[in-house]
Amino acid sequence: MADDLLVVEGLKKHFPVTRGIIFQRQVAAVKAVDGVSFTVKRGETLGVVGESGCGKSTMARCIMRLIEPTAGSVVFDGREITGLSRHELRPIRREMMMVFQDPYASLNPRKRVGAIVGEALEVHKIGTATETKRRVQELLEIVGLNPEHYNRFPHEFSGGQRQRIGVARALAINPKLIVCDEPVSALDVSVQAQILNLLKDLQKEFGLTYVFIAHDLNVVRHISDRVLVMYLGHAVEVATRDALYHHPRHPYTGALLSAVPVPNPELARARQQILLEGDVPSPLNPPSGCWFHPRCPRHHPGVCDVREPQLVAAAGDHRVACHFPLERWPMNAAEMAAPAASASTGAGTATGAP
C-alpha cells in the first residue's frame, strides 16, 4: 500500500553455533528473530517492546541491513531491500537512519561533534564543506544544542546532550525512517522526558516515521501509535496503542502490563499483579509449540505445547498469536488461569476456539 513505509514479512535471523577450529560445522542455531511480520505507516511510530534477549535489537539491525537477515523480506518505501548489493543499497541508506542506545559508546570519542553529525552528508556527497558546516550547526540548533559546540568532543557533553547529538546525526540527511534502539533507557527520567519530547517535536516538524524499541512500557505508550510485543524472537501481539494498553489479548502482554510499577502507592498496592515464573528460555533451544507456554498462566496442556500459534486478527487491526487470548482486561492471576483449569474437561471446545 502506498501509505506503508516499511513492510516486513517473515523476517528471520538465525545465528549459527559452530564447532571445530578449521572445519566449522554448524551444530545449532540461535533463533534470535524467528518470523516477524509487521508494517509501519508513513508518519507513525511503531513501538517495539519485549524483555532483553527477545530479539528487538537484532530485528532493528536486520531492517537496517546492518546484519543480513537469514530469511524474509523487508520492503522499504516500495522497494525490496533484502537482496540488494551494497552499491544498490547506498541511495536507500540515505532514507533510513538509526539512533543507538548507549550515548557513550555510539559516538566516536576522537571525532569532533561537527565531524560526527556531518559524516553522513560527507559519505553521501551532499553539499560543499561550508554547506555541511552550516547544515550541522542548523541541526545542532534543532536538537537543542548550542551551534557553537561544533568543535567540541563527545566527552564534553552529558548523557542527554550526547543523545541529542545522536539524534542530530540521524536527522542530517533528512531520512524518512528513524529506527531508535532504546534511545532513552540509559538516561535519567528528567533527561529522558527532554529526549522524548524532542523526538515527538521532530516527528511533527519533519514528518518522520519511527520504529521505537524500548523495554519500558511507559515510554512506549507515550511515544507510539502502534505497538508490537515481542517474545523470544516472535511477534506475539500487534495493536494500536490504546487497544493494546486497554485490552491486551496475549497473556504475556497482560503480565508485562501488570508488572509495570505505577507511581501511585494506592493503585500500586491495590492491583493484582500477574507474576510470571522463571526466565525467558534460551533462543538456542526454544520450547515446542507456543514459545511462551512454559511461563504462561493460561498454559493448556496438549494444545499450547504442541501447536505453534499464528499471528491472527483478534479484532480489526489487533493481531495476537495465542490459542487462548484474554477475553477481557484487567484480570487477576486466578482469572487468567481459568481456561487452563477447565481444559481437562473441555479440551475439544478449547482447541476449536482459535
Place this chain on the structure above:
Amino acid sequence: MALLDVRDLHTTFRTDDGLVKAVDGVSFTVEPGQTLGIVGESGSGKSVTCLTIMGLNDRRSAITSGQALFKGADLLAMPKNQLRALRGNEISMIFQDPMTSLNPVHTIGRQLVEAVHLHQDVSRSSARSQSLDVLKAVGIPNAERRIDDYPHQFSGGMRQRVMIAMALINHPDLLIADEPTTALDVTTQAQILKLMDTLQKEYGSAIVMITHDLGVVAEIADDVVVMYGAQVVERATAEELFARPSMPYTWGLLGSLPRIDHDVERLAQIPGTPPSLLNPPPGCRFHPRCTYAMSICQSEQPPLASATGSETHLSRCHLDPATRLTEIKKLESGHFAEVT
C-alpha cells in the same frame, strides 16, 4: 527508637579537580520493619549516602562527618572490627549489578557458606544447610543442585536472588538495597520486589531502597526521601509524597514520567541537567532549572522545613504555601506543570 538514625551526614571526596561534596547534610531515620525509599537522579548522592553509612568509601579520598546511629551506636565512629561484625550480619547490602558483585571463581554455595562462617560459629554442614534453606526461600528452583553452580550459570534475575539470599542469610535487621532491580526486566523486577516484600514480612527486616524509579518507590516504600544535588529536598510518607508533592523538583520528576495510567501529549520536562557537585549553584541547588525561581532562590538556601503543616512531610523550597497548593491541585487534576 529508630533503627537507623542518620544525622547531618556529609561526605566529601578529594579529586584532582577539587573537593566534591557528594553528600551534603543528609538526615533521615528508618524504623524497624519499615521500608525507606531514596529516590534521585544519577549523581544526586543516594548511593554515596549508603556507602558512607556502610563505611565502604575509600578512606584515602573520602572525608566524612555527621552521625549514623544504628541501634544507638554510631557507625561512622565505630572501630573497624566492630563494624565488620555488624556488616553482613545485622546490616547487609544488595548491590545494583548482580553480574559483577558475585565472585565468578567460586560456587555460590561457597560464597554463601563464607557469609555464614564469618558471623556464626557453626559446623560446615550446618552452614551449608542454612545456605540451602535461604536459596529455597528466595525461590531458586532445584536449590540442592544449583548450590554448586557458578555465578555465570545463573541468569540475571537468578543472580539477583542469590545476592538477596546472601544478604539475608544472617537475618539482618537492616537491608540496604542499591538499585536492586535496575538491571532487570520488568517481569523479573516484579518478581524480585514481590520477593523482597515477602521476605521482609517473614524476617521483619527494615529496608533502605535506593532507586531512580518512582514507580518502584510507590510499590514498596513506606517513607520516601527525594535527593537532588547531594541534599535531601523532600521527605514524606509515600502516600503524602505522591498525593501532595510539595516542591518543584518533585513536581518535575512526577511530570516527566511517562505513565501507563494516564495520557499526556507532552511530558513536563525539567530543563537543563543536574548540577555539578564540584561547584554547586549558590542558594537553592535547583534554582537554575526551576520555573518558579525567585531572586531569593539564587542567594539563600531554603531549609528543610514542614511544607504542609505536617511534621512528617518536609521539603526544601522558598515558594509560599498558596502557590504550592495551586500547583499540587494542578498535579491532582492531571495537568502537569508544563515548562514553556
